[in-house]
Amino acid sequence: MRIVNIVGTRPNLMKIAPLMEAYADAPGIEPILVHTGQHYDDNMSDLFFRQLGIPEPDLNLGVGSGSHAVQTADIMKAFEPVVLERDPAAVVVVGDVNSTIACGLVASKLGIPLVHVEAGLRSFDRSMPEEINRVLTDAISDLLFCTEQSGVENLRREGVAEERIHLVGNVMIDTLVRHRARAAQSPILDDLGLAEGEYAVLTLHRPSNVDDPETLGRIWDALEALQRDMPLIFPAHPRTRRRMAEFGLSPRIDALENLQVLEPVGYLDFLQLMARARLVLTDSGGIQEETTILEVPCLTLRENTERPVTVEMGGNQVVGSDPERILAAYRKIVDGQAGSGATPPLWDGRAAGRIVEILTQVL
Ligand code: UD1
């Protein structure tokens, strides 16, 4: 049974890695890995193949960056002949990026069963490109694998047939569990001169935060104050680096003494940075989940989250972009509020195995 699997961006790689491993134990499955090329820098793509032991993609569509329409259309045009030629039993897409919906649409229109891993998450904010990708991908998927109960409930409410929905846990956490001990050997804290529990980690890349100079400026007001109190480590996403330069923010940021702006770092270093931090500030989806398992407090610099279990069970707080709100939440954490010790159901490192078992039965 031939299954085509899609990756395009950095977070897709942490999600596909355990699936590729689980296929290796399923003799009836012939996995094919297709990279759309949406992310292409070594430190946004190839580095993760090496670190996570993901097999070389069978094909790289080399699509690269572009507007939403250009990127989505280019992926579709490049992927259609691949599906026609390989004639798979199913196409598996993960997450909520443009590569997810583009390849999903191609598969669905060609009548190939579409499998969505990380289905049902909803921020209920249609101004987020990822929310459009989630809603549309789920609407055309034949098998929907959910990470948390809220996803199951969202899909039921949208009328998805019960037999298509499976709560299986979180493949991104499979990767964390698998690599946690190795990450603990990373020398990154020494390299950056950091003491365990005495620094904060920051990531930012949502268009709503970084493409709007006013919002980005307000977030930096908070971060400027925060870094006076605690060292702040910021591996900057390429979108964000570009915007900071365009908005003329770079001189202001370069002047901050207690801030280290880095290139994006590899998975093992980043996991170690998060695991030993006092707190993490982020607008990433995956990092809200990883900090939940690492029991590190997380301040989500957004107005909403599609991953409510990280707030209900973990130490995640959704604090938006208002400096006073961010700093008030920060002070509470520094004054002793820790991340909670709860693990969401099935976030146990075995989600990919469950998915492959169901695929084998259903397909
Ligand atoms: C994409 C996803 C987002 C996901 C994020 C993970 C969509 C709509 N967005 O956002 O959901 O959270 O990836 O990181 O699919 N660039 C580089 N090198 C690269 C890749 C990108 O320089 O290897 C720069 C380019 O200037 C590009 C910009 O980053 O225009 C944005 O890249 P793009 O893939 O369009 O969106 P992301 O912001 O990365």
Ligand code: UDP
């Ligand atoms: N990550 C990483 N290096 C970094 C920043 C993030 O390895 O410099 C990892 C992080 O641990 C998580 C994933 O990248 O596994 C999250 O990707 P991102 O925030 O780009 O996307 P999102 O989850 O928001 O879609």
